Amino acid sequence: MFRDGNAHGDTDLVILRDSLEDKALLMGSSIAGALRNYLRDHKYGYNAEEISVLFGGQRSDEEGEQSPLIINDAISNTVPHIELRDGVKINSITRTAEDAQKYDLELLEAGTQFNVCFELLIENNREQLIRELVIVLEGLESGKISVGMKKQRGFGRCHVEEWQVWKFDLRKPDEQISWLNFEHWQLGLLPNHPTYESIEKALGLFLDEKEDKRDRLTVNATFTLATPLLIRSGQASSDKAPDVVHLKSRRDGKLQPVLSGTSLAGVLRHRAERIVNTLQKNTSIIDEIFGVDFSKDKTKKGKASRLIVHESVIKETEDLVQNRIAIDRFTGGALHGALFNEQPIFGSDKTELNLELELRQPKPHEIGLLLLLIKDLWTGDLPIGGTSSIGRGRLQGKKATITLASENKVWNITQVSKDESLIIDNAKDLEKFVDALNEEVAT
Template sequence: MSLERLNRHQRPIAKRIIVRGRLILDTPTCLGSGDADSPTDLALLRDSISDHALLTGSSIAGALRNYLREYEQGYGKEEKKTDRATSLFGGTRRNTSLFGGTRRNDDGEQSPLIVNDAISSKIPTVELRDGVEIEGTTGTAKKGQKYDLELLAAGTEFSLCFELLIEQKQDPREQQNYEDRLVKSLALALRGLELGEISIGMKKRRGFGRCKVKTWQVWEFDLTQNEKRSKWLLFEHWCTELSPEHETYSSIATALGLSLDEEEDKRDRFFLEATFKLASPLLIRSGQDSTGCAPDVVHLRSHRDGELKPVLSGTSLAGVLRHRAERIVNTLNQSEKMAQKIVNDVFGFVDENSKQAKASRLVVHESVIENTADLVQNRIAIDRFTGGAYHGALFSEQPIFGSDETRLTLELELRQPRKAEIGLLLLLLKDLWTSDLPVGGESSIGRGRLQGIEATMKRQIPGKATQTWKISQDGEHLQVSDANTLEAFVSNFVGR
């Protein structure tokens, strides 16, 4: 082998920064292992030694890299081969400088950030969720499209550990600029975890994988100094837990001694947060009898704060919204092709024939339903020919019932919104608000209807002040702030 091929680029390291944090899951999370022999369609990824849940460093790095790219460039921007980290004063992409070159760039720089695998603090509580694809025209389940998932329960904790390697440059001014930009890029990426804006695992846009880091610790080692170099060599690198003897911070910017602003945020987003109460019983079937009770069908529950609470899943709500959106665009005499395009642009699609796919731009979060009551109802199937009861067809169900104190908050986020798409979301909100659009199952017997209480909408446009609108129900009267602007969004959708 020639000496030229053996001549590799060596990185003289001037400083190392170690960051630790404690990640807590806010919603169930799907970290699939890809095990084809599992009894479920998608089994949980576990550590082979301890049987604890495993969150790989590559998954963490990918989520951080994607967040940093969207934060700096906006949604829908792909990484280019020319996005290199060679320029230190200006056009450097933060995601490239922090995480290295793209896979398509054979000459790309190596990542200066080391991301460790994270193992859950204890053997996790596991939830099983069933899913099924619904045929839009018939409203029934597609044959062979039922699946089940193994999920980590909310509240599961992971210990995160990062190590940033800062190279030694020849020019002192260049060194300071390079170090400041690299550390700030790391702070921006980790702040996404701190604010809960980064989700992990599968089905992130349907409410799964929401997480947050509340505690940080930082160690800084200047390797040009003998004392600091010795401390780094004696540091407990094998441990990723927070140290009880080291200072903790709630803000990563404070921990790194930085001041972060929002000027670089290029994400264009529309938020909708609406609070409802139950106008009728609600039943979303759980995949298994999670409560250990006798009823054949029990409403879906999820672990929150150490107890099982009823939830409205993001997958169920997204399916309901998509089906109603199709009805709305078809009612407005849109051509079938145009109507399908509008819905696909917002909710995403997968075409098995053409092998094309597009991710949803609408993020639908999972919602906890507070202050509910459980009652068991017995039902029986009727023979339509005789009008009598089917033999052996007696079954029991346990939906949830609401009261005046029952509250359910729906959270939606539309990325890269167009005015017409915001108008479509407002029409969907109107149908939910007036109990015209039921959620969950057995809507034909009056279940799943909501009644609106209040809603807040925000439009975040890069470089502009955030716009806010509010809607509230005051008895029989509806209070709307800046109704003309909201009506203009709907008119834009109707007139397209």
């Protein structure tokens, strides 16, 4: 999502559009910011001092050098399809919506295509410039870099399908003419010119995985639905549609049910608060992991979330409509005019959803807290979505892979069926992280 700060209308956050063609506009500054942060994290680790030549001087340096990398604004190839999402802040104690905390926002549909142009001017430090360029473009190519708003909640993930590369030696007059005549604004890949699926192959420089200095814990877990699931959406297609339908997003030209990163992150945060409060520890631990939204809590300093929660597509489900009616608590009878219907999704033996979490700069006690959250999801003790009070929203874990980059360790967890015990690689290692949480509480 790319926010238009000048737009006015019924939607709180709208997509930035080109004023002439009504196509989506991707600002070069948005891409540059995402690439710059990724390069710093990749080379030196999170929160390190930025030392690079690709993006010129440091942000704090008022007299720094100009970046030799030019990134043009990009316009979507077609008029995009827009998805409308609702958001609301939930009170962690009452588990109900807080007053005046509802908002809605526009999103670009998955699959929206842009043609992005990069231009690198090389005068000095050729080898370092090319290597840093390959690092950031490979990150963009493989989906490691997100752009736009709400990146920590799974939005803005993108990848590059094909590359075309041109080289001009401006020390030669004929090359200068070729560069001046080159149509930088040309939309789409130019015909009769080689294309590459990998930027490493295109530039002839291959990266070593050891160069990645990012310290992070990643969790990739596969779940199935133990009960029906309902995440409310305002996507009713007609007047005859149910009053409440499950959230869906278009993938590969088809609407598919999803578990949004915002819903899952909210559930995880509330359960983390409950765990920490039970252990009688200061909830600053929660803010360190999930961040602080200054616009919602002006008593605290804003801080980005270190926990990245990606959106998940739920495969092999079925939509069924259920009729319900509100009950008058005084008479015990049906409340007049309060008949409504809902359309949750139901699972089967083939139903799967893959949860992908990433915790940056993890500390041992934070890993322990995240493991407890995964455990609660795995056993169905932590429901997600709405109407959990009537038994919806419970998951059942099938397998998980936990990777800690700093120690180069991988743990696998599997459970063949609900009635069988878990199979965990080196469970004692994971128990140490939970012990670290207890020790952190005791200090």
